[in-house]
Amino acid sequence: MGSIAAQLFSGLSRDIKSGSSLGSVNVDLQTDATLQVDISDALSERDKVKFTVHTKSTLPNFKQNEFSVVRQHEEFIWLHDSFVENEEYAGYIIPPAPPRPDFDASREKLQKLGEGEGSMTKEEFTKMKQELEAEYLAIFKKTVAMHEVFLCRVAAHPVLRKDMNFHVFLEYNQDLSVRGKNKREKMEDFFKNVVKSADGVLVAGVKDVDDFFEHEKTFLLEYHNRVKDASSKSDRMIRSHKSKSPHCLIISTCLGKFFLKVSELFEKTRKIEARVAADEDLKLADLLKYYLRESQAAKDLLYRRGRALVDYENANKALDKARAKNKDVLQAETSQQVCCQKFEKISESAKQELIDFKTRRVAAFRKNLVELAELELKHAKGNLQLLQSCVGVLKGDT
Amino acid sequence: MAAEMEPPPLGDAGQTDFREIEDGEGFFVSTVTILESPEPSSPDPPSMPAEGISTNGPKQEDISLDDDPEDLFAEATEEVSLDSPEREPILSDGPSPAITPVTPTAMLTPRMGLGTAEMFERSLDELEEDESGDTFDMHIAVSDPEKVGTFNTTSMTIFSKNETTVRRRFSDFLGLHSKLASRYLHIGYIVPPAPEKSIVGMTKVKVGKEDLSSAEFVEKRRSALERYLMRTVKHPILLKDPDVMMFLESSELPRAVSTQALSGAGILRMVNKAADAVNKMTIKMNESDAWFEEKHQQFENLDLQLRKLHASVECLVCHRKELSVNTASFAKSAAMLGNSEDHTALSRALSQLAEVEEKIDQLHQDQAYADFYLFSELLGDYVRLITAVKGVFDHRMKTWSKWQDTQLLLQKKREAESKLQFANKPDKLQQAQDEIKELEGKVQQGEKDFELISKTIRKEVSRFEKERVKDFKVVIIKYLESLVQTQQQVQHIWVWIPIGSVVGE
Numbered sequence: 055m056g057s058i059a060a061q062l063f064s065g066l067s068r069d070i071k072s073g074s075s076l077g078s079v080n081v082d083l084q085t086d087a088t089l090q091v092d093i094s095d096a097l098s099e100r101d102k103v104k105f106t107v108h109t110k111s112t113l114p115n116f117k118q119n120e121f122s123v124v125r126q127h128e129e130f131i132w133l134h135d136s137f138v139e140n141e142e143y144a145g146y147i148i149p150p151a152p153p154r155p156d157f158d159a160s161r162e163k164l165q166k167l168g169e170g171e172g173s174m175t176k177e178e179f180t181k182m183k184q185e186l187e188a189e190y191l192a193i194f195k196k197t198v199a200m201h202e203v204f205l206c207r208v209a210a211h212p213v214l215r216k217d218m219n220f221h222v223f224l225e226y227n228q229d230l231s232v233r234g235k236n237k238r239e240k241m242e243d244f245f246k247n248v249v250k251s252a253d254g255v256l257v258a259g260v261k262d263v264d265d266f267f268e269h270e271k272t273f274l275l276e277y278h279n280r281v282k283d284a285s286s287k288s289d290r291m292i293r294s295h296k297s298k299s300p301h302c303l304i305i306s307t308c309l310g311k312f313f314l315k316v317s318e319l320f321e322k323t324r325k326i327e328a329r330v331a332a333d334e335d336l337k338l339a340d341l342l343k344y345y346l347r348e349s350q351a352a353k354d355l356l357y358r359r360g361r362a363l364v365d366y367e368n369a370n371k372a373l374d375k376a377r378a379k380n381k382d383v384l385q386a387e388t389s390q391q392v393c394c395q396k397f398e399k400i401s402e403s404a405k406q407e408l409i410d411f412k413t414r415r416v417a418a419f420r421k422n423l424v425e426l427a428e429l430e431l432k433h434a435k436g437n438l439q440l441l442q443s444c445v446g447v448l449k450g451d452t
Numbered sequence: 453m454a455a456e457m458e459p460p461p462l463g464d465a466g467q468t469d470f471r472e473i474e475d476g477e478g479f480f481v482s483t484v485t486i487l488e489s490p491e492p493s494s495p496d497p498p499s500m501p502a503e504g505i506s507t508n509g510p511k512q513e514d515i516s517l518d519d520d521p522e523d524l525f526a527e528a529t530e531e532v533s534l535d536s537p538e539r540e541p542i543l544s545d546g547p548s549p550a551i552t553p554v555t556p557t558a559m560l561t562p563r564m565g566l567g568t569a570e571m572f573e574r575s576l577d578e579l580e581e582d583e584s585g586d587t588f589d590m591h592i593a594v595s596d597p598e599k600v601g602t603f604n605t606t607s608m609t610i611f612s613k614n615e616t617t618v619r620r621r622f623s624d625f626l627g628l629h630s631k632l633a634s635r636y637l638h639i640g641y642i643v644p645p646a647p648e649k650s651i652v653g654m655t656k657v658k659v660g661k662e663d664l665s666s667a668e669f670v671e672k673r674r675s676a677l678e679r680y681l682m683r684t685v686k687h688p689i690l691l692k693d694p695d696v697m698m699f700l701e702s703s704e705l706p707r708a709v710s711t712q713a714l715s716g717a718g719i720l721r722m723v724n725k726a727a728d729a730v731n732k733m734t735i736k737m738n739e740s741d742a743w744f745e746e747k748h749q750q751f752e753n754l755d756l757q758l759r760k761l762h763a764s765v766e767c768l769v770c771h772r773k774e775l776s777v778n779t780a781s782f783a784k785s786a787a788m789l790g791n792s793e794d795h796t797a798l799s800r801a802l803s804q805l806a807e808v809e810e811k812i813d814q815l816h817q818d819q820a821y822a823d824f825y826l827f828s829e830l831l832g833d834y835v836r837l838i839t840a841v842k843g844v845f846d847h848r849m850k851t852w853s854k855w856q857d858t859q860l861l862l863q864k865k866r867e868a869e870s871k872l873q874f875a876n877k878p879d880k881l882q883q884a885q886d887e888i889k890e891l892e893g894k895v896q897q898g899e900k901d902f903e904l905i906s907k908t909i910r911k912e913v914s915r916f917e918k919e920r921v922k923d924f925k926v927v928i929i930k931y932l933e934s935l936v937q938t939q940q941q942v943q944h945i946w947v948w949i950p951i952g953s954v955v956g957e
Contacts, residue, residue, distance in 0.1 A: 323935075416798050423801055430946040438939040445932045448925065 088112050091209045091224065093202045094122065098194055102126055103155045105201055109224045116225060123227045127154055130201055133208075136219045144358045144396070145403035146214065147411055149207035150347035152200040160190045196340070203344075213403075322440050330433045337426035345415060352411055359404050362397040369393040620699070625677055628699045632690060642844055642912045643690065644683035645836040647676035675825060679833060686919070728846070741906065747913055748845055755838045762831040769823045776816035783809035811945045815938055822934040830927045834920065841916060848905050855898030862891040 088111060095106035108122045134151035137143050164186055171179055208214045369390035376386035629646035636643050685691050783806045790802030869884040 412795065416795050419798055420801070423805060427946050431943060434939050434942040434946060438936060438943065441932055441936045441939060445929055445936060448929050448932070 089209045089215055091202075091205045093198055093205070096194070096198045098157075103194075103197065105130075105198065107205065107224060115221060121225065121227070123224065125223070127152070127201070129223065130204060133219055133223050134204070137208075137214065137217070138354075140217075143214065143217075144362070145355070145400035145407070146211065147348070147351045147355050147407045149204055149211070149214075150344075150351045152197070152204045155194075155197040157190065157193060160186065160193060163189075196336075200344075323437055326433050326437050326440070330430065333429040333433070334426065337422045337429065341418060341422045345418070348411065348415070352408060355404055355407060359397070359400045362393065362400050366390070366393040366397040622673070622677075624699065625680065628684075628695060629680075631695045632684070632693065635693070635695075636690065641687070641689055641908060642837070642840055642916055644680055644687070645840050646680055647673060672829070675829065676833075679829070683833075683837075687915075743910070744845070744848070744906070748842075751838055751841055751845070755835065755842070758831055758835050758838065762828065762835055765823065765828040765831060769820050769828055772816055772820040772823060776813045776820065779809050779813035779816060783807070783813060808945055812942065815941050815945075819934065819938045822931065826927055826931045826934065830923065834923075837916075837920075841913070844909055844912065848902070848909055851898070851902050851905050855895065855902050858891060858894045858898045862888065862895050865891055 090110040092108055093105050094108040097104045097106075103126070105125050105127075106122050107125050108120075109116070110120045112119065131151055134148065137148045167179070167182055167186060208217075208220055214220065369386070369392075373383075373386040373390045376383045626646050629643070632643045684696065690696055786809060787803055787806035790799045790806060865884060865888050869881065869888055872881045872884050
């Protein structure tokens with residue numbers, strides 16, 4: 055089946071210019087002329103996707119004003135990780151990394167289709183193939199959009215956009231030779247995560263001095279969970295919606311024998327239903343998924359701040375102890391000061407970040423919900439028209 | 453003939469509540485209303501049985517292990533008769549012990565149902581379909597399933613100027629069908645098949661489970677019975693059958709005993725069915741009439757297509773139900789999200805989204821219901837009907853083979869006779885000649901039978917085709933209208949967002 059997939063989809067390249075509007079769906083960004091990043095093209099090969107990152111900039115640190123490089127998913131992850139690991143950025147919400155391009159589901163379906171080719175009629179087969187292709191295309195566009203959003207967020211962030219790694223990412227036109235993490239590193243990551251979550255629990259237990267942050271903490275925790283819930287439910291809902299459509303397909307081919315018009319009708323309603331599902335997917339599910347990731351990033355920020363707070367308090371305690379024992383006072387003092395600075399720096403920027411996050415979130419939800427409603431209305435109208443005209447014809451036919 | 457009977461599902465053999473009162477199988481109480489409306493040339497068929505769907509919940513009376521079939525509970529059922537346009541269907545939600553008296557329909561001008569049936573009194577040689585036959589209007593509504601004692605009885609209401617209500621048990625329906633089948637199938641009439649028995653469903657109902665699935669089962673059965681009766685009375689010949697009349701009119705029917713699965717009759721039926729299947733494979737008929745060949749092929753194809761369609765409609769119903777479940781859970785979770793959102797306008801918007809989705813979920817449920825009752829059941833019915841049609845074709849084959857066999861026998865006898873003539877045995881000769889005469893008579897009869905059945909089948913098939921097309925058309929239009937309604941509702945629901953102004957900021 056690999057051959058079929060390869061034939062169908064190799065070299066699938068899209069001009070994503072129109073797709074870049076997708077990127078701003080979930081994030082309300084003001085891009086200014088000093089640095090504009092987008093993904094102008096993407097190529098899907100056997101098992102990886104190559105993104106063409108196109109930058110337009112008036113900043114002095116770039117050699118040219120406009121340039122493009124080709125990047126792969128691993129390189130995006132590398133960039134994201136470099137932000138996360140950078141202590142300087144502890145006080146900011148790091149834009150969430152784009153999810154890995156995942157075409158497995160599509161490939162499986164394609165394979166099944168190939169196997170079942172003998173058992174269906176020619177038209178059924180072509181119809182399903184077309185559907186699968188459309189699906190593949192949709193997934194493809196989405197993953198491109200996700201990567202683009204990530205880059206745009208970084209570019210829009212006043213501090214992150216100045217990052218060296220980011221510039222290298224944008225400009226260095228050879229392979230960054232970022233290799234995916236090998237097993238050992240993955241294990242390390244895993245353990246790090248475990249430690250982090252345990253720590254997170256600890257840190258969360260510490261009451262915060264600042265009400266604002268305390269409030270944010272509880273809010274985010276709840277919110278995060280609920281967004282996760284909502285997004286999974288909406289996923290399921292959409293999947294059931296999608297699975298309804300193929301049956302309309304079969305119905306339409308069967309009915310074809312007697313009621314041609316009705317079968318055409320079902321065909322069309324099926325297309326509309328599929329579009330409804332796709333739109334819902336786009337407006338609702340993607341929105342929720344994205345904010346799931348963002349709220350996770352925000353939680354991470356709070357965690358870091360909490361950690362810094364704990365460190366600060368520990369340093370205070372250590373300082374007191376040292377003063378009492380009159381040993382290593384200077385050392386304790388410096389460490390306390392460092393912790394204090396760190397903590398305050400984080401708190402400052404965190405506050406602003408969280409406020410921005412809220413603004414962005416509200417704007418994105420509003421936009422998407424409104425669009426969702428509009429689309430649902432549009433499709434309902436379309437469906438209605440179709441059905442009514444068909445009923446009219448059938449009735450008049452008696 | 454037994455071959456055409458809906459075979460009792462072999463699972464019947466294992467049913468647990470097969471008590472000494474042989475009505476161990478499920479019975480079904482409902483009220484059947486038969487109205488007659490005098491509309492001579494209305495092109496529309498009598499109100500579809502689908503309209504007769506009353507959404508009465510089944511009444512679950514206490515199960516008493518009382519064997520007495522007369523022990524009808526005093527709590528009356530709600531009577532609903534639906535089809536005349538003067539009356540609104542009385543919709544009730546859920547079982548309620550209140551007695552709602554039947555509001556009698558306006559007395560329709562007396563038009564004996566039999567009178568209209570007389571129009572069909574043509575000689576069977578006439579192959580032309582008479583259009584005026586379609587003026588026959590009889591409405592039957594089966595409603596109010598009620599569990600009575602250990603069995604459920606069905607109430608039916610009958611015509612002849614008035615509305616009559618009769619109570620019938622499910623086994624009565626089956627008994628009626630078996631009688632009609634035995635009488636008519638072998639001469640070529642297409643007898644509509646009766647709804648099937650279902651052990652699981654009936655057991656659940658009897659055990660008194662009030663849950664959704666048993667309610668659905670009862671509803672399913674009720675509408676199936678209604679459609680069955682409507683089809684039966686639409687058939688001009690069947691309507692005149694005294695059994696049908698008795699079924700529709702008399703208040704007490706002799707218990708139909710031969711419908712039980714495990715009885716002697718049931719087993720005999722199964723054996724016959726097996727024998728028939730074997731026979732079918734061995735009979736090789738020279739089809740002299742191309743029409744039959746073609747029709748037979750057509751029905752085979754139709755059967756296949758319908759089965760496929762039926763299967764996928766069922767899938768559709770399943771998926772729609774799933775969709776509604778998922779939408780409901782999404783609505784809940786969106787509501788929770790709205791709760792935890794601290795930006796008030798957005799929170800409000802999210803809760804409204806949750807409400808919207810809830811309504812949509814309800815819609816989906818309703819649509820699934822409609823999908824099922826309108827579309828899928830119709831298809832199921834037709835799949836079974838086609839089986840009946842095929843059975844009729846098989847009968848023709850059997851008749852033909854009988855005829856051929858008799859002919860062969862005659863030939864043999866003739867040869868024997870000529871031998872005897874040479875052998876000069878006068879008494880044996882006489883005997884042989886008598887036998888030959890008899891056989892000749894039989895051959896003639898066989899030929900006549902065959903001709904008859906062929907003619908009948910032709911007529912039946914064309915009537916069936918017409919009915920089918922009409923049926924389908926009506927149901928599909930109804931179904932599409934339900935879809936239309938759904939979409940309209942969807943529209944209303946989604947208009948909740950005055951664009952942009954809700955989440956103000």
